[in-house]
Amino acid sequence: MFESAELGHQLDKQSYQQFEAELRQSLLSIQYDLKQRADFQVVILLGGVPTAGKSEVANLLLKWLDPRLIATHAFAEPSDEESARPPFWRYWRILPPKGKMAILFGGWYSGPMWDQMQDAAEPIAYERELAKILRLEKMLSDEGVLVLKFWLHLSKDQLKKQIKKLSADSRTAWRVEESDRWFLKNYDQMIDRYRDLLLRTNLADAPWRVIESSDNNYRNISVGRHIEEAIRHHLERGSVRQNRIDAAPLMPSIDGVRLLDTLPLDYVLSKDDYKVQLEELQGRLNGLVRQPQFKQLSVVCVFEGMDAAGKGGAIRRITAALDARQYRTIPIAAPTEEERAQPYLWRFWRHLPPHGQLTLFDRSWYGRVLVERVEGFASHADWMRAYGEINDFEAQIAAANVLVVKFWLAISNEEQLNRFHEREAIEYKRFKITEEDWRNREKWDDYVTAASDLIERTSTPNSPWLRVGANNKYYARIEVLRHLCERIEAALSQQEQPALDVR
Numbered sequence: 001m002f003e004s005a006e007l008g009h010q011l012d013k014q015s016y017q018q019f020e021a022e023l024r025q026s027l028l029s030i031q032y033d034l035k036q037r038a039d040f041q042v043v044i045l046l047g048g049v050p051t052a053g054k055s056e057v058a059n060l061l062l063k064w065l066d067p068r069l070i071a072t073h074a075f076a077e078p079s080d081e082e083s084a085r086p087p088f089w090r091y092w093r094i095l096p097p098k099g100k101m102a103i104l105f106g107g108w109y110s111g112p113m114w115d116q117m118q119d120a121a122e123p124i125a126y127e128r129e130l131a132k133i134l135r136l137e138k139m140l141s142d143e144g145v146l147v148l149k150f151w152l153h154l155s156k157d158q159l160k161k162q163i164k165k166l167s168a169d170s171r172t173a174w175r176v177e178e179s180d181r182w183f184l185k186n187y188d189q190m191i192d193r194y195r196d197l198l199l200r201t202n203l204a205d206a207p208w209r210v211i212e213s214s215d216n217n218y219r220n221i222s223v224g225r226h227i228e229e230a231i232r233h234h235l236e237r238g239s240v241r242q243n244r245i246d247a248a249p250l251m252p253s254i255d256g257v258r259l260l261d262t263l264p265l266d267y268v269l270s271k272d273d274y275k276v277q278l279e280e281l282q283g284r285l286n287g288l289v290r291q292p293q294f295k296q297l298s299v300v301c302v303f304e305g306m307d308a309a310g311k312g313g314a315i316r317r318i319t320a321a322l323d324a325r326q327y328r329t330i331p332i333a334a335p336t337e338e339e340r341a342q343p344y345l346w347r348f349w350r351h352l353p354p355h356g357q358l359t360l361f362d363r364s365w366y367g368r369v370l371v372e373r374v375e376g377f378a379s380h381a382d383w384m385r386a387y388g389e390i391n392d393f394e395a396q397i398a399a400a401n402v403l404v405v406k407f408w409l410a411i412s413n414e415e416q417l418n419r420f421h422e423r424e425a426i427e428y429k430r431f432k433i434t435e436e437d438w439r440n441r442e443k444w445d446d447y448v449t450a451a452s453d454l455i456e457r458t459s460t461p462n463s464p465w466l467r468v469g470a471n472n473k474y475y476a477r478i479e480v481l482r483h484l485c486e487r488i489e490a491a492l493s494q495q496e497q498p499a500l501d502v503r
Helices: 013-037 054-064 107-118 123-142 156-168 178-185 187-200 216-236 271-289 292-296 311-319 365-369 371-375 380-399 413-425 427-432 435-441 444-458 473-492
Strands: 042-048 070-074 101-105 146-153 208-212 298-305 327-331 358-362 402-410 465-469
Touching: 013 054, 013 216, 042 054, 042 107, 042 216, 054 070, 054 101, 054 146, 054 216, 101 107, 107 123, 107 187, 123 146, 123 380, 146 216, 156 178, 156 187, 178 187, 208 216, 271 311, 271 473, 292 473, 298 311, 311 327, 311 358, 311 402, 311 473, 365 371, 365 380, 365 444, 371 380, 371 444, 380 402, 380 444, 402 473, 413 427, 413 435, 444 465, 465 473
Parallel strands: 042 101, 042 146, 070 101, 146 208, 298 358, 298 402, 327 358, 402 465
Antiparallel strands: none
């Protein structure tokens, strides 16, 4: 993979100046076209051999391009804020919006590359990390993001000469670190490992571009040309995404019975019994989130269901048991302009809680396979692909000690109609009923079908769905609280007991 980047490519000064003048003008023009169209964003990952010029290339791009439309991010050890969330959270939060660009030093490859240098990569963990990266890049590409990955390469002899040259001059000696000399000493072993990494993450939609970097002029123009050509191509094809479907086709059951059709809806709980159990379960929940082990855990609650199914009421019975500083409630409506400028899951990654906190989503990422499917806001390929993306998202956050608790509150068609009429009749409830609710009601069967499919395809061992018959609000609220307490108790039993502070 590196052979063509060890041929001694060079570009003389005069040719460089000519190419640079043309390239700067072309890159600026392309950048402003990107801003005006705002169809997609560009993420540039810079990796490579030590001293190959990653910083120099980034600085040059900032010089050539309008710096207001491009951001640069480097990744050191995760901060306390980052360590309290899933590993990829730090990358999702800095994704540029459509129409802009970002340069990432290493990006999501920083961890695997560092582990290879430290010889700290457990084979199974390393395989899982590469699989996560491949799924991330595929999802970003499917969402229209242009991912450009550059490996700035030096042969062993070239690296040796570069280190010697920099070290010999007091003005540049600071550029050489001990880790660079270590890399040179272990060059053959490290290059074999990096070759394997690049080959295994060389996606069709996000290929690695290996650039020989022994000659600065050649390196700079090569990177610039690749960027210009890739963005131009993406603009010319209108960021058209391939309609790839990564899930088995949906086949209705022969007898027409859907998953939610079998759920009993008319469980009854009296008001007096409800009050007794509510007080008991709220006290139980409060005690659980006060346990020392809870500081090692995050909780994400997802509430879905038909309009007027009681999602808000169930959420309020949970939050009544919590300290207001310990939770956030996120109501999900139509995406804002800021959210539309990002990949679909970005709006949910940004709200993930740190350890010791809870976030309750009143509707969620399941809108892609529910309302967007039924109303035609997402293409068939997009919402079919979303089942796998959602399962991957939930698996990632569950692996980072985030407890995902999902509730589907189910009511009958008749009960919804009764609740709609009640909302219209009671003045302080009228804000809850809209024309959109009535329009959605006309597509009841479509929503039941979509809901049955999403529950079947996204109920996993780590993130199962609890289907709650919610015609009786008292019963539904108690079921939600009881299940949440049981899930938290089970998760806490898996946490290590923190050491006591005896100071």
